[in-house]
Amino acid sequence: MSVNCRRRKWADEALGQAQSRKSPIKSQGTVKYWIKQGVLWKTETETAQDYGGDDYIESTTVTEFTNVGTTKITVPEEALKLLGR
Numbered sequence: 001m002s003v004n005c006r007r008r009k010w011a012d013e014a015l016g017q018a019q020s021r022k023s024p025i026k027s028q029g030t031v032k033y034w035i036k037q038g039v040l041w042k043t044e045t046e047t048a049q050d051y052g053g054d055d056y057i058e059s060t061t062v063t064e065f066t067n068v069g070t071t072k073i074t075v076p077e078e079a080l081k082l083l084g085r
Contacts, residue, residue: 024049041065 027049034042041064048058 022051022055025052026050039068041068 027047029045029047031046032044033040043063045061046059048056050056
């Protein structure tokens with residue numbers, strides 16, 4: 001099997017970078033949930049990883065769910081008959 005020289009070089013570089021990544025010395029995180037009228041409507045995830053020295057990564061992800069419970073489904077009459085309704 002032959003591999004395009006550029007592709008092989010790129011793949012070798014990508015693999016080398018993946019193998020040289022350090023594991024964090026310390027990791028921590030929190031998750032928060034917001035519930036309104038019994039329905040989850042928002043989440044927040046905060047993470048922090050310390051790789052030693054100046055290598056420190058923090059991230060926050062917020063997800064909001066909108067229009068929960070507003071989906072309308074119309075079942076065709078033929079399908080209702082098959083279900084016995």
